[in-house]
Ligand SMILES: NC(=O)C1=CN([C@@H]2O[C@H](COP(=O)(O)OP(=O)(O)OC[C@H]3O[C@@H](n4cnc5c(N)ncnc54)[C@H](OP(=O)(O)O)[C@@H]3O)[C@@H](O)[C@H]2O)C=CC1
């Protein structure tokens with residue numbers, strides 16, 4: 001299978017490397033800075049599931065002929081990413097986005113036609129270090145995807161086969177991918193709101209007085225939001241995440257907290273703003289969501305004005 005990976009960041013680098021190990025033909029569509037790093041060092045991944053350090057095919061302009069495009073940019077880069085992959089997308093190409101949030105699916109469908117676009121999500125903790133190393137931080141290594149229609153098509157089966165052949169990945173092709181994306185938003189919405197508000201990881205919040213109750217209350221509110229929008233979480237989800245959000249020994253931090261702490265850009269509108277709006281439409285108490293969104297927007301102003309601590 002020929003797969004073009006847009007971006008060789010944390011997710012693109014991790015899953016792209018694994019697909020190569022699984023035997024897929026992979027190239028990375030990258031910009032100048034990342035192209036220079038890849039040329040100098042190859043793609044380097046550090047992971048509890050085995051390292052990867054090899055030269056990889058890197059393109060700075062897309063060409064046609066791909067079975068799939070794995071879209072792994074941040075949501076604030078979506079417009080530029082759409083322009084970049086446009087030459088790569090033809091009638092045989094499936095676009096598999098792994099961005100957090102939900103708004104990008106409609107945006108991609110408008111740009112390429114709904115038939116070209118799959119739903120997708122990743123549950124992993126990874127980061128791109130300044131030297132270009134992709135660091136995989138825990139044992140989460142899940143990618144989930146499917147047709148928005150729920151049909152199990154040959155292209156979804158082919159992607160599942162490519163990921164199944166890859167080490168260090170647990171892939172699931174599902175008939176309810178939009179519900180899974182909402183479920184992911186319940187998870188991320190809980191951890192991102194809490195970690196952004198508290199500027200701390202899940203274990204640190206859980207050890208603070210009232211911290212567990214705060215995360216459990218956020219989880220309940222996010223489940224209510226998803227249910228209101230037609231996507232209640234599956235059986236077993238609540239118990240699993242109640243455990244995660246009461247673990248006082250947890251080291252779990254969100255990618256948004258890592259980006260904030262590194263002084264980077266964050267997906268404030270696409271994740272926190274989207275969830276706040278969804279909470280309001282659902283009539284769910286939204287004071288915590290609003291505080292996280294305000295905090296993120298205030299951070300962005302300080303960042304843009306160069307007033308972040310060095
Ligand atoms: N990191 C994590 O643990 C998780 C992240 N996610 C989600 O996955 C998505 C990707 O996150 P993540 O991998 O962390 O992000 P990164 O910032 O690590 O990687 C994104 C990469 O996309 C590249 N990119 C953006 N636009 C273009 C373009 N037009 N052409 C070529 N390359 C481009 C960037 O390149 P450049 O260097 O040139 O800017 C960057 O290297 C986000 O929506 C995030 O919320 C989901 C689950 C977990």
Ligand SMILES: CC(C)(CO)C(=O)C(=O)O
Nearest residue numbers: 123124188253254255256
């Ligand atoms: C998987 C999860 C929820 C991990 O926090 C994530 O998507 C992120 O950090 O961006």
